[in-house]
Amino acid sequence: MASGVVESVAVIGGSIAGCAAALVLHRAGARRVVVHERATAELADRGVGVAVHTERCAELLAAGLVDEAVPWEPMRVRHWYVRDGSEALGRVVGVQPFPFRAYGWGHLWRALRARVPREVEFRTGSTVREIAADAGGVVVRGADDEERYAAVVGADGHASLVRDHLHPGLTPHSAGYPAWRGACPEERLRGLADWADGICAYVVFDGGHLVVYRIPDGRGGRLVNWVLYATVPGTATISRTLDAAHRARLDEITGELLPPFWGELIHRTGPDAVFLQRLYDVTAPRYASGRLLLLGDAATVARPHTGAGAVKALQDVAVLESSLAGGADWASAAAAYDAARAPVGQAMTALGRRLGHGLVEATPDWHTQDAAALDAWWAGLAGQGGFGGRGLGR
Template sequence: MTIQGLNVGVIGGSIAGCAAATALSRAGCNVEVFERSSKGLTDRGSGIAIPGQLRADLMERGYLPRDFPNCEMKTRWWQFPDNTTQGRRLWTQATPAFANNWGNLWRALRRNVPTDNYHEGRRLSDFTETETGVVAQFHDGEARNFDLLIGADGYHSVVRSKMHPQAKPEYAGYVLWRGNYPEAEVDDKSLIDAIDTDFAWLTVPFEGGHGVLYMIPDLDGSNMPGHRRVNWAVYAPCPMAQQLNGIESVPPGAVEKAAFVEFQRLLNDDFPKAIRDLIAHTRHEDVSIQPIYDSVVDTYTSDRTLLIGDAGTMARPHTASGATKALEDALSLEDLAGTVDDLAELLARYDAQRCAQAKTLSQIGRRIGRAQVLETPDWGTMSSADFEDWHKAIMSGDTLYLYGETA
């Protein structure tokens, strides 16, 4: 069976789903995307980092427009609280990457999928592989036949749970607080001006976690100083006052008031004033909490089914690789589809390329989580040389684009 003319159903119309649909349409497949949300996906978007080379490839190959907006990140300033406003610089780490607004990235990828082939408000409830294909069952009662079903349905993947019923996401033991708001709301811009001179972003390490802050383009694409968004995230133990519901994030508007008070206390106790002020500017109702989970599987494919993006593997956000992994999965699909003889070869080679790499990424994320959240060192006593050694030990010979490392 050649790839050309295959009927492909993609479950999930986010980053991975839209990119996979483009990849396989280019290989001559008839692709339809089924997204459970009926109201578009743009409004929750915040910061997404991707490597410069991937960004260039996506533009070169027409996945993103040439003028796709981003904010460049060259260095990471590790700032420790002292009696100064901005804190003491512990380490300046090279981190070549590009920050994007999630909403802009999704909209650009979504535009590549013809509207007639993107079905909103369609939730997959089950599927069955047969001798000749896959029967996908949707919650509205409709059943559809495909030659190939792609699970791009994210961290809660129905496709993954049917392929790997034994693989359950594991809670990492801490959460990620997130927020962002327009830069125009900032009164004192001195810290933002300072980081702009070095294309820097900020990290505040504390006992039991750390916070990061970086600038991202606004949803209208503006990426000039004064017109971006201030985007931040803080890794910390789950607040006592917030009940988590499994792997579900606590969306903006649902964070308990008492939990938010705990968060404000953390900012007051452990952050330099200038960084605390930038984070604390965010309104309670705009803050969300994401429990950190790991999820890995032994294979990304079966005879008629394939996993992509977070549905395949959830790597911790420390690796800044959720979108990167999904996009690289899709580019790999396009490349392979142009060279293989049949579907079986496509599935085997995709699995070999992508699944093992995702497992390594997951291991890197766990090691970073242990070192930067669960078993933090005595930050204030560390020199730059100590940081370099500590970082080398975390990476254990593996590489991550975020640190300018290539395999």
């Protein structure tokens, strides 16, 4: 697309997807780019980890959306552990290749935020309350003002205002179970067990599983990042704060269902560092229409079992950039982007549901599994591809 074809673009949301979108819109020649981020300070990450498949990472490095200078930890294999007697780590029921890089969410975000050009206006504390699109552009209304733009990119997360405008009535569907998340300084676990570097742990039990890997802490040390998925019968997850029912379920899992080391990991994380994540499924049938375009979680929210949330957001941005480069105008570029990415969103949402069903809602009898049975079971869940993200050329 010729430089300057897009007169002005508002990016709603300044997280990973929003920062990356602002970067590529500026590179594509947009004369004015304004990011509206409702947070008033630096976005909090609470030590959350992001796993990026090495092949997907290579694509994103080539696209200029991941910086090689961002610290990361390598993962090579995945060990599946089940509680068995008093073994600290549990019994290994299977070992599979797991070529991923482990990042801290905040490190990825800060690197992207630092690369947003000075010419881009990045407004913090800017809450968008309404948008109104017509043939000539889009009006973006805040609490006390409004501005007109030639186009709007929605990077405003799972509760996207832009998605609501583009697809009225399309609402996220609750997965029916939450994730508990935390990150424990590695030094707190010394002497408990020998969990070797490069191993991603999947600790499985009846009705859920725990995923654990190391991430950099940004100060030369490491955090042990963990995510626990399990049902909590008769209880809805409403907020990020642990209520009595979710604390009780966590205590039950750590005390009775996890091998000792992994239960101790959660205890040593500390109650104030553990939070709940609500899980949803939603995907927009169209990623772009008229002057509006969606990317990241605003376009699709797939359950984190897919190992591809941040990857898919950055892939959306990479395809937007190539569509802008190959389009004659905004309309043709947006149509090309939609055709390429909407089917990927549908596939990723379906994969997240399948993985959630097998890993949480209808778990096998883990104690009878051997390596061959585990491999066959996993192939049945993820064999259609997409775990860790689909390649940009697929």
